Amino acid sequence: MTKTVLVGAGHLAIHFQNQLTKSKKFQLIQWYSRSIEKVTFAEQKLDITDQLSQLKEADLYLICVSDDAIASVSKKIETEGLVAHCAGGVHLDRLKGPSKKAVFYPLQTFTKGADLSFEQLPFCIETTAASDQKKLQDLAEELGGTAHKIDSQKRAVIHLIAVFLNNFGNHLLHLGNDLAKKNNIPFEIFHPLIHETFAKALSNGPKNAQTGPALRHDQKTIDKHLSLLDDKDIKKLYIHLTSSIQKKHEQ
Amino acid sequence: MTKTVLVGAGHLAIHFQNQLTKSKKFQLIQWYSRSIEKVTFAEQKLDITDQLSQLKEADLYLICVSDDAIASVSKKIETEGLVAHCAGGVHLDRLKGPSKKAVFYPLQTFTKGADLSFEQLPFCIETTAASDQKKLQDLAEELGGTAHKIDSQKRAVIHLIAVFLNNFGNHLLHLGNDLAKKNNIPFEIFHPLIHETFAKALSNGPKNAQTGPALRHDQKTIDKHLSLLDDKDIKKLYIHLTSSIQKKHEQ
Numbered sequence: 001m002t003k004t005v006l007v008g009a010g011h012l013a014i015h016f017q018n019q020l021t022k023s024k025k026f027q028l029i030q031w032y033s034r035s036i037e038k039v040t041f042a043e044q045k046l047d048i049t050d051q052l053s054q055l056k057e058a059d060l061y062l063i064c065v066s067d068d069a070i071a072s073v074s075k076k077i078e079t080e081g082l083v084a085h086c087a088g089g090v091h092l093d094r095l096k097g098p099s100k101k102a103v104f105y106p107l108q109t110f111t112k113g114a115d116l117s118f119e120q121l122p123f124c125i126e127t128t129a130a131s132d133q134k135k136l137q138d139l140a141e142e143l144g145g146t147a148h149k150i151d152s153q154k155r156a157v158i159h160l161i162a163v164f165l166n167n168f169g170n171h172l173l174h175l176g177n178d179l180a181k182k183n184n185i186p187f188e189i190f191h192p193l194i195h196e197t198f199a200k201a202l203s204n205g206p207k208n209a210q211t212g213p214a215l216r217h218d219q220k221t222i223d224k225h226l227s228l229l230d231d232k233d234i235k236k237l238y239i240h241l242t243s244s245i246q247k248k249h250e251q
Numbered sequence: 252m253t254k255t256v257l258v259g260a261g262h263l264a265i266h267f268q269n270q271l272t273k274s275k276k277f278q279l280i281q282w283y284s285r286s287i288e289k290v291t292f293a294e295q296k297l298d299i300t301d302q303l304s305q306l307k308e309a310d311l312y313l314i315c316v317s318d319d320a321i322a323s324v325s326k327k328i329e330t331e332g333l334v335a336h337c338a339g340g341v342h343l344d345r346l347k348g349p350s351k352k353a354v355f356y357p358l359q360t361f362t363k364g365a366d367l368s369f370e371q372l373p374f375c376i377e378t379t380a381a382s383d384q385k386k387l388q389d390l391a392e393e394l395g396g397t398a399h400k401i402d403s404q405k406r407a408v409i410h411l412i413a414v415f416l417n418n419f420g421n422h423l424l425h426l427g428n429d430l431a432k433k434n435n436i437p438f439e440i441f442h443p444l445i446h447e448t449f450a451k452a453l454s455n456g457p458k459n460a461q462t463g464p465a466l467r468h469d470q471k472t473i474d475k476h477l478s479l480l481d482d483k484d485i486k487k488l489y490i491h492l493t494s495s496i497q498k499k500h501e502q
Binding site: 107154157170185196 | 359360361362372399405409410411412416417419421423424425428429430431434436440444445446447448452453456457458462465472475476479480484487489495496498
């Protein structure tokens with residue numbers, strides 16, 4: 001059994017706790033949160049603490065705190081064990097205290113209150129020592145996910161791509177949703193279109209899947225759409241995305 | 252049986268033909284294409300023509316031609332029957348010849364070579380005479396879809412929203428896909444993230460689903476991402492989308 005300490009009590013940490021409790025390969029021996037009330041619901045046999053100085057010696061420390069807190073939290077962990085953070089956009093070297101460093105980044109979006117599954121989820125794994133890879137590969141598989149060896153440089157690009165796909169993609173849905181609300185159009189009628197958009201992009205490739213007024217340089221429709229947008233910034237964004245599509249397809 | 256003539260031989264028309272052949276309420280009696288070779292594969296008992304002057308008298312004409320051709324094609328259809336175009340961004344009044352006009356717009360993205368289903372698909376329906384609504388409602392349901400009474404003004408907004416969701420959404424996938432290729436990252440590892448993005452936006456609402464450096468004003472990560480983008484236009488688009496997210500969430 002790999003003795004494991006969980007550091008942090010956000011959405012991701014709660015799901016790790018949930019899964020690790022069932023594991024036969026990883027034994028969760030302690031859970032830390034600076035706000036102890038966040039972890040008191042954990043089962044009684046699991047040790048909880050709000051003091052980093054009281055962390056138990058373990059084989060693996062999973063740090064699930066905000067990006068900015070990774071350096072200061074890791075600095076206070078004194079151990080011979082492996083210390084891994086779980087952030088996509090943070091370099092391995094930001095881990096300050098421990099000698100055995102790692103990254104264990106689940107490539108997914110996590111929000112409070114949303115259901116979450118690690119099933120088939122890719123975990124990006126990086127370790128200072130090659131001998132530590134295996135432990136995190138095992139962890140990824142134990143959680144139901146898949147393991148991918150990715151260094152900090154490549155992970156930064158992955159994190160950037162995730163911003164385009166998730167953050168920016170969600171924002172377009174937000175803008176569409178607001179336009180629908182404002183015009184008393186039930187957003188549900190767009191669900192089949194949204195579903196097809198991503199199904200088609202993934203099966204045919206997004207280049208082949210592109211359609212619409214931008215691609216066919218249909219200025220009449222573009223002008224009509226712009227006349228329907230009264231928010232200056234969203235109008236600009238429409239123009240910008242339209243020209244970006246046109247440039248991309250001229251390449 | 253509603254005698255029906257199909258005008259046009261693009262992707263949408265082919266699927267209409269496919270479905271109508273099976274229908275017991277709508278009888279496809281003729282198929283027009285200006286390029287006759289596109290419709291010669293149709294079953295023998297279906298009359299085909301490349302001459303608008305030879306269109307048969309029917310109860311319903313479904314016009315599936317490009318937006319720009321709708322006016323000129325409809326002008327040449329002499330009939331007492333109902334003439335419907337299927338374009339999202341084109342006003343009902345663009346139908347020039349017939350006295351009984353309608354729009355029958357399937358809210359979906361259609362690409363050559365991609366599988367297509369009308370199952371549960373919303374059709375936006377508009378008619379000059381209220382008495383013609385029923386016919387197109389029946390058609391939507393016969394095709395497996397759902398009927399929605401939507402006037403040209405509202406349909407223009409729906410078409411605009413569809414551009415944000417589909418055209419712009421697909422473009423983000425295209426940019427992400429290209430960045431992945433360029434950095435030798437298999438795009439498949441993003442599939443769970445893409446799936447979750449849209450599932451979460453639809454179940455929790457896109458406002459609640461927003462996460463990422465833009466939302467939390469994490470300028471360090473934003474700057475890091477910008478340093479990874481060498482294309483000036485895509486860099487600008489990143490900045491623009493970031494500030495758009497920030498403005499939206501200040502409202």
